[in-house]
Amino acid sequence: MFSFFRRKEKRHNPFEQGWLNGLVDIHCHLLPAVDDGSKSIEETFSLMDFLHSLGVTRHILTPHIMEDYPTNNAVFLRARFKELTASLPADRASSLRLGAEYMLDSTFGRRLVEPLLTLSDRHMLVETSYMAPPMGLMGLLADLQLKGITPVLAHPERYVYMEEKDYVAVKKQGVLFQLNLFSLFGAYSSSTTEKAHGLLEAGYYDLLATDAHHLNPLTNLVSGATLPISMEGDVRTLVENNARLFSF
Numbered sequence: 001m002f003s004f005f006r007r008k009e010k011r012h013n014p015f016e017q018g019w020l021n022g023l024v025d026i027h028c029h030l031l032p033a034v035d036d037g038s039k040s041i042e043e044t045f046s047l048m049d050f051l052h053s054l055g056v057t058r059h060i061l062t063p064h065i066m067e068d069y070p071t072n073n074a075v076f077l078r079a080r081f082k083e084l085t086a087s088l089p090a091d092r093a094s095s096l097r098l099g100a101e102y103m104l105d106s107t108f109g110r111r112l113v114e115p116l117l118t119l120s121d122r123h124m125l126v127e128t129s130y131m132a133p134p135m136g137l138m139g140l141l142a143d144l145q146l147k148g149i150t151p152v153l154a155h156p157e158r159y160v161y162m163e164e165k166d167y168v169a170v171k172k173q174g175v176l177f178q179l180n181l182f183s184l185f186g187a188y189s190s191s192t193t194e195k196a197h198g199l200l201e202a203g204y205y206d207l208l209a210t211d212a213h214h215l216n217p218l219t220n221l222v223s224g225a226t227l228p229i230s231m232e233g234d235v236r237t238l239v240e241n242n243a244r245l246f247s248f
């Protein structure tokens, strides 16, 4: 799928060129010590500084809600979020909101009757296992839509089980696709990078996020990162979409 025979094209460093300026990050793991993301408030501060240097100005924190983290629910995570914002200067605290990244797993049905942590009144960030779809994926997505919530599928490029026909089917159902920014620069496997470029060029993505967990891999990826200049419009459109739907 998504093969490229790109003619030799000029490339730019998107960060130096300001393509990400003003990005409202709708998916990141900056809430400390609640999942596999930031381990401490200090690490969260460093990540915020780093992301600001890339042009990312606002962050919706999206800790995992999944079987692996049984204590993560809206009540617990709201309390941790309050602690974090209380430790920040007012201008920094106001650049943060709390959402969550929901795993479509066997506990998802139960989660839907609990208080929800959505990205907005009508958008929820969801993911699946990387290797295999959950039973009844399309039904789970439809259940959300019946509640008036639009699913935002986190990093579609990372699902090894998804082929072009799957992307078409999920997209056709009205699910929004969120690209992980660093997928474009080899943060994961080479096939993930290839899928990310292919899906971006084919116009599948609606939204953009960092999915930042820790500082180290990101600093390495950013230095020397380049993209073909023809992708500037695609990337800037996603930045604008984020701002249109999720500004605060």
Ligand SMILES: [Fe+2]
Pocket (backbone or CB within 6 Å): 027, 028, 029, 101, 154, 211
């Ligand atoms: Fe994530």
